[in-house]
Amino acid sequence: MGAGHRYDEHSISCPVCANDAILSGWHEVTDWEADIGRHGNPEGAYPIVTLHGDSLRCDVCGLNLNSREKLEVAGVETEVELEDIDPGDFLEQIEEWEDIDPEDFGGVVEGSWEL
Ligand SMILES: [Zn+2]
Helix, strand or coil, X not given: CCCCHHHHEEEEECCCCCCEEEEEEEEEEEEEEEEECCCCCEEEEEEEEEEEEEEEECCCXXXXXXXXXXXXXXXXXXXXXXXXXXXXXXXXXXXXXXXXXXXXXXXXXXXXXXX
């Protein structure tokens, strides 16, 4: 699976029937957090990924909300902080970030990104 695609969809509770509905949209890394190891030392960083949903589809009741406005009217949370992030999916982005400062992560040195 290519990096990131699975982060563009997220299963949430359908506002109509309460079964699993698929919120889809686009995602971005909104922050990085230091990954603190067992001994209290930072061992790397993991991304905080937010999904910006702009459509919701429920295969159970047939609900299909295809705009952000409709989602908001239905009371659906459109900004979802995703869990179960695989930092490996975002390592390329780290390397592209020239302004990243290891100090932000407690002095993580280059080469410690390996998983
Ligand atoms: Zn439904």
